[in-house]
Amino acid sequence: MRATSAVLTALTALSAYYVYSPLPSTVSEPWKLMLLDATFRCAQDLSNLAHYFGFSHHLRVLNFVSSYFDKLDPVSSEHLKVTDTVFDGVEVRIFEPKRGFDKNLKKAIVYIHGGGWALGSARMRSYDSLCRKISEDVNAVVVSIEYRLVPDVHFPEQLNDALAATKYFLLPEVLAEYSIDPLRIAVSGDSAGGNLAAAVCQQLALDSSVTTKVKLQALIYPVLQVLDFNTPSYQQNMDMPILSRFVMIKFWLDYLNGSHSFAHSMLVNNHTSLDLSETISLRELLNWNSLLPPSFKKNYKPVLQSQGTDKIISEVPALLDLRASPLIAKKESLQLLPKTYILTCEHDVLRDDGTMYAKRLEEAGVDVTHDHYEDGFHGCMLFATWPTYFSVGARTRDGYVKWLNENL
Structure with a gap:
């Protein structure tokens, strides 16, 4: 009996830990959002596990899981x-x-x-x-x-x-x-x-x-x-449901057919550093110091690297394509x-x-x-x-x- 109680207590604590994430009080219905986010993260974790064991690409698994019970035939109505x-x-x-x-x-x-x-x-x-x-x-x-x-x-x-x-x-x-x-x-x-x-x-x-x-x-x-992952909103909301900064970077790399090994370099804007001449003029077009209101900028500072990783641009040239950005x-x-x-x-x-x-x-x-x-x-x-x-x-x-x- 004591063992059962201990297991239930441990499972309850583990579930609470998995579900709970600190959210701003100003977000709409935060507890409901925590539960929704936990559901999404569970699906992502399962798809990553399937990918790790070689069953299928994690995005193909995630799409299958998310849409298996959710796709509808074209049903007309009275109106x-x-x-x-x-x-x-x-x-x-x-x-x-x-x-x-x-x-x-x-x-x-x-x-x-x-x-x-x-x-x-x-x-x-x-x-x-x-x-x-x-x-x-x-x-x-x-x-x-x-x-x-x-x-x-x-x-x-x-x-x-x-x-x-x-x-x-x-x-x-x-x-x-x-x-x-x-x-x-x-x-x-x-x-x-x-x-x-x-x-x-x-x-x-x-x-x-x-x-x-x-x-x-x-x-x-x-x-x-895809040039700046340190705008004020990326810094402020880096771990927010339903879309974190790191997940967004991985979506970009998958879309542009780049390696996930570049994700951490892009996280600190190494792909648009000051020594990369191809990106300097483009960064000027999204200078958030001049484009955002003070209420959005708050006290956040631009993240500009003096030296970066030119390999990212050479291997993922679509990073500079305005059709992508x-x-x-x-x-x-x-x-x-x-x-x-x-x-x-x-x-x-x-x-x-x-x-x-x-x-x-x-x-x-x-x-x-x-x-x-x-x-x-x-x-x-x-x-x-x-x-x-x-x-x-x-x-x-x-x-x-x-x-x-x-x-x-």
Whole structure:
């Protein structure tokens, strides 16, 4: 009996230790977030264990675990027609409202899901639910892109998929097929999908062969640069759920097909040191001392190494590719971009990426709405329904939908 009690006590203590992580009191529903984060970490630990024993790549295992019970067939409803199809070789899921169109042309939103370029799916319950909500509340056709993932493909294939599907949808004959108003189209995405959405908009703006121009871009806590992992938000939120700084660096290395052995060097910005001439001018484009408000900078200091590791740049040249880091695009390119919505969260390593992009776009003359949530955390918009409901999830989603309604 005593032995059983001791084992139960030990297991309880171990579980509490695994679940508990100190969180700021200002984050939305911290205990619920701890439990959610512990679930994610458990899945990550299991996938890493499977990788270690050679069963499969850890990201392939993690994607399988996270989506096995979560992928949905295209189910239409009384108000919404949902279908899966293919645009120029890329799978997409299309949500079409059944109300209020008749002879009127429709609004449209191209949506690109997040997941570190390695996880997630347009068919996952969370994204299916989000796109249904957007389609019904904005009364717009939503095209959710099912791009290929790491480790099956790496940069720039995810972007190529997103760009190909979007360009196909923008063809006049395709827009006519879905009765879309060519003057009322938006491109949107969250997290890594926000990265792809921003890159797609930049590529479309520079492509003279595309005759239909996007009216809006809407970026939800986007990841926009790989040059500085010591912005104030990276320093402040380095161990925050749902996305820590080290995990973000590993997502980047997987996306750009680089070795994880570079992770610790990138953690201290050895890949963009002052002795690497290729990176100096690019770092100037994301000088957060001039791009961030004092309330974000606080007392944090830039991390600039005098000597770095040039091997990282030589082996992972995509680190300097602006298609991977839309934040470092030249002002001349930014001036061509459409009206923009950017959502950021205080407790998110990517907070400053979105904030700096908003500032650079404003300086280029683009009309920008920047919504910042003081109690928000990375990925929170996906947690707006039971059983993973967070009040900040519902507020971010509703604010985003409201902006689309008012501007599209």
